[in-house]
Amino acid sequence: MDAQPHPDHEPGTGLDRRAELSEFLRTRRARLKPEDVGLPDFGRHRRVPGLRREELAQLAGVSVAYYTRLEQGNGRNVSAEVLDSIARALRLTDAEHAHLTHLAKPKQHKKKPAAPTQHIRAALRQLLDSIDGVPAYIVGRRSDILAWNRMAAALFGDWSELPPQERNWARLVFLNPASRELFVEWDQKQADMVSFLRMDAGCHPDDPRLSALVGELSLKSEEFRRLWARHDVKEKSHGVKRLRHPLVGDLTLSFETFHMADDAQQSLITYHAEPGSPSAEALRLLASWGRDATHAGRTAPQA
Structure with missing residues (x-):
């Protein structure tokens, strides 16, 4: 070097x-x-x-x-x-x-603020609120969780209870013990999360907040350090996740990723169950419970 x-x-x-x-x-x-x-x-x-x-x-x-x-x-x-x-x-x-x-071969861009604020369009917030029975959320740079609907809060936990800087999937996966109980394939979830961050780092190596996040996770998590050293990269796409929810038990859900046409740094993630399956019934019960116990994520813009 x-x-x-x-x-x-x-x-x-x-x-x-x-x-x-x-x-x-x-x-x-x-x-x-x-x-x-x-x-x-x-x-x-x-x-x-x-x-x-x-x-x-x-x-x-x-x-x-x-x-x-x-x-x-x-x-x-x-x-x-x-x-x-x-x-x-x-x-x-x-x-x-x-x-x-x-x-x-990094693309040459005009000089911009190092970490511009990530905004969610009002229409996207309305879309999230209108999606009934399907957990959905919007994730941005650095795996920041920017907005979510009531079902996502019922499934993953009410992120509105966290400070804005802690609404981040990488922090939740590596620094929040509750996440380990939720994801059945925990090792794969960790590996995927690091691979997403690596992909983000390749696109935005000059983002000081991303660098600070990587530094903090490397300091606090031995598992993160090991996975980060592998240099694996992966894009968010689609697949199946197995979850173990404390109220409704085991769920097998398919997830889809929709990249925003006007902002490639933001993606809408949705989860759904096969119709008529035990997981679909579990989601229905969760929706009924969550209607009174949670509220949709109305976050302030994050940097």
Whole structure:
């Protein structure tokens, strides 16, 4: 690592993009075995985990020196075509490919405030309030929970009782013991949360609030530190979550992610149960209970 500050990093303002690029490429290369890509394995004679730089460069069709510079964090002059070749050689997922591109070729934006306020449009709040029987919430940068409906409060807990700065999924997962009781696949929830933050960090490495959040979680959670060091990335999409609610018991819910067309940093997340299933009945009971015991999230704008 270079000891001198790099143009891609202003000390104290965020994450070091050059270091992020270097570690991301190293971890992706280390997870590949020669047999995975059709190369001979010399067994005990190998001194590094995964592929050697020379092998990866050969697969990507670039010189060893060129790839070495990139893995050392120097991606300033790399072309999109070369990044595509390296992504194919490393067997990157679409999310990992996008993350690599963000790190190596950051988009140039006009200078903006470091962490502009995240606003929720009034129409979106009305939409949340009108969704009946389906837990739904809006998440923004850094996994901040920006707004939610009554059913989300009944399912996950009434976030209005928390200070605004604590309405954050990463904080809840790693610093709130109650979350461990709610999510059945707890290890997967933790890994997903860190992967989402990593993706966010690639897009917004100059966000000081994100850097502070990562620093706090690294200090307070050994599990977060371990997962953060893996450099895994993932985009929010869809899937199934198994929950264990203290009032209605076990639920198996499908979740969907809808990205806002006018603000790519905000997403609407919904949860629903298969019609006629025990989970659907549990949601119905939860809705009946929550009608009197909770209220919809009407949050002040967060930074």
